[in-house]
Amino acid sequence: MSKFDIGIDLGTTNVKIFVKDRGVVLSEPSVVAIKKKTGKLFEIGEKAYEMIGKTPESIIIKHPVSMGVIVDHELNRLMIKELLSRVLKKSIKKSRVCICFHRLMTDVQIKALAETALSSGCGKVFLIEESVASGLGAGIDILKTNGVMIVNIGGGTTDISLLTFNGVVVSRSIKAGGQNIDGAILKNIANCHNLLIGMKTAERVKIKIATVKLPNNSVKYKLSGKDIATGLPKSVVITQCDIFDQLKESIECIVENIKEAVGEAPPEIAADIYENGILLTGGGSLIDGLPELVSEKIGVKVRLADRPTDCVINGVGKSFDMIDNFNLDFVRSIV
Ligand SMILES: Nc1ncnc2c1ncn2[C@@H]1O[C@H](COP(=O)(O)OP(=O)(O)OP(=O)(O)O)[C@@H](O)[C@H]1O
Numbered sequence: 001m002s003k004f005d006i007g008i009d010l011g012t013t014n015v016k017i018f019v020k021d022r023g024v025v026l027s028e029p030s031v032v033a034i035k036k037k038t039g040k041l042f043e044i045g046e047k048a049y050e051m052i053g054k055t056p057e058s059i060i061i062k063h064p065v066s067m068g069v070i071v072d073h074e075l076n077r078l079m080i081k082e083l084l085s086r087v088l089k090k091s092i093k094k095s096r097v098c099i100c101f102h103r104l105m106t107d108v109q110i111k112a113l114a115e116t117a118l119s120s121g122c123g124k125v126f127l128i129e130e131s132v133a134s135g136l137g138a139g140i141d142i143l144k145t146n147g148v149m150i151v152n153i154g155g156g157t158t159d160i161s162l163l164t165f166n167g168v169v170v171s172r173s174i175k176a177g178g179q180n181i182d183g184a185i186l187k188n189i190a191n192c193h194n195l196l197i198g199m200k201t202a203e204r205v206k207i208k209i210a211t212v213k214l215p216n217n218s219v220k221y222k223l224s225g226k227d228i229a230t231g232l233p234k235s236v237v238i239t240q241c242d243i244f245d246q247l248k249e250s251i252e253c254i255v256e257n258i259k260e261a262v263g264e265a266p267p268e269i270a271a272d273i274y275e276n277g278i279l280l281t282g283g284g285s286l287i288d289g290l291p292e293l294v295s296e297k298i299g300v301k302v303r304l305a306d307r308p309t310d311c312v313i314n315g316v317g318k319s320f321d322m323i324d325n326f327n328l329d330f331v332r333s334i335v
């Protein structure tokens, strides 16, 4: 008998924790600040995120997850252990833990993900495919549904899955997400306005004014940074039109991959996709106008999930009730 259930969505941008009977108990940036000399943790999550671009010499900012993949296992283990201890006062021995994986991960990386939980003391670990969890969290009955395409756009990756009768027919993960857009905005502002900004500012610009609809010059945003020529602080006002082209590359890559995934569906399931449409989840799907654009390019209806950033962790939470029924294709059990 397990004592309690814990869900973890370890994302490129955010880490979220679910605890049975309590719901989502933590959502923080997956960022760690460490002391340069000793390598010891200084801050984690929100507090570490606030330090990005402002750290003293003695502190380094690290991202244990990059483009959906754990790049520093020890740091990741420390981050998860610390975050779990913040939300759980009792021992996690004998608990069941469910974590997301996606198809960009190798078997070795998936095993390392499970090790993270096991080394924190959890009893049994399940792994669920991220886009499947996001569909579940968005309210889809994944055991019964047929021909539903789910596209989860995160900070570092986009996961596309076509589900039918408790199985995955088509699945692909690509290294494109919200952070690619932030990086492109940052470069554009440096090139066109001679202004150096950080990724946090670029992300704010994206969230405030980015659109894939017809851009409007009257939608403006004032941002500050460092003049490239003089090194002095400076601010500029940019418009929606200024950053429109920067969205294109990442968005086109995502749309192309959705199109190819739809193209891989067998004819009967293609007909189901036509009926059921495509569901968008993940924080990256909140770009203004994205559902309309995907619908126009693919020719089927597209729905943006409610609270897209929470779909994955809500689905991980729900998965405990159904773990025994799942097709092993998208759920793995590791003792
Ligand atoms: N309103 C918004 N408009 C545009 N983008 C947004 C908005 N809100 C959040 N985002 C973006 O969503 C991304 C984070 O989404 P999410 O939490 O689903 O990613 P993640 O799970 O951490 O990453 P991944 O699944 O790729 O590993 C960030 O790039 C963030 O800037």
Ligand SMILES: [Mg+2]
Binding pocket: 009, 010, 011, 012, 130, 154, 155, 282, 312
């Ligand atoms: Mg995610």
